[in-house]
Amino acid sequence: MLMAFAGSTVAGLVGSLLGLGGGLIVVPMLTLLLGVHDIKYAIGASIVSVIATSSGAGASYVKSHIANIRVGMFLEPSTTLAAILGAFVTGFLDDRVLYVLFGCLMAATAVAMSRQKEGHQRPLRPDPIADRLALHGGYHDPATGKDVTYRVCRSRFGFIVSGFAGLVSGLLGVGGGIMKVPIMSLAMDMPMKSATATSNFMMGTTAAASAAVYFARGDIDPLIAGPVATGVLLGATVGSRMLRKIEARSLKLAFMAVLLVVAVQMLLKGVRG
């Protein structure tokens, strides 16, 4: 129990330093290290911790106006509906399939992290939906002292593709930020900071939809999810305070290596049963 709390704290800390949710770390930690036999309990605990960090981080992003809540809410019907579908499907899948899927997601995340870069400027496309719904936004950036304003485009494409992020979130108990941030920054032309903050803000609602399904099915064990949720939140809170002080680059490289190694272990566990 104390191990789960301590491990989750580390997961939340590392996750927030790298801009990932804790979920990608929590599930392998519970199944590979702490002997949680049923991966569904690990996923159930993870999805609750996603709600905790999203709501905690979302609160400060919303108050500082960096998160674009209109874009977030515009995409939520798509992500929540897909998340329910994902959570529902998990109930029917064999544990070994879930291990394999999770291993694939970790490997894909490592690859995505190695390519991650700032959103480059693309020609702006007029987007009547974004105009009509007033999705465009702006915020005051305390780091540069400047006011940033931006226009949102390709909102219909973003709406459809966000569903995939929701599906993966519900299926495997992760936040899905690794998919949502590129959708918002690269396709919808939002600044990286807004995309990250909005992704965090949305995650809680998406995760609540699938957590409800996990709860009702009995896949949320209080003795696992309790220490995990509090631990991840503690770690993420400390991590967000440290963020400006440390150099995240070396940490990122080390984490990519760990991610690949653990991905292989998850795949092996799935294949061997």
Place this chain on the structure above:
Amino acid sequence: MTGDTSQTSNTGNRRELVENILGNLLSAGVISSVAIILIGLVLLFIQHPEYLGGELRADQITATGEGYPHHPMAVVKGAFRLEAPAVIMLGLLLLISTPVLRVITSIAAFALQRDWIFSAITTIVLLILIVAFWLGKA
């Protein structure tokens, strides 16, 4: 809906007010649910000290022997009896409900701003969340 073609400072201020309310709601939800979970964990260690470093399954320690509660009423009843797993579960349920409360508040906020399209979008999200709670039970 066609009234406000430009962002007047009035709607800007309202937008800011809504964002502050939603932010405060989220932090209040997280803080209170984490507090309940921590109380539950302390109760657990008092009632079952052997769990401190040991097993991670709740099945063995619930009174009924049929696993931990996963129906809202059972959770509330168990929590009133101060059964540790039920108290922890109550905190987890409050945590899961926090985004739902956020969605409900948003519907009211958008309606007050006469932003009917966003009231509708947010209502759809609420309906999806209700379906999730209802679907899981079936």
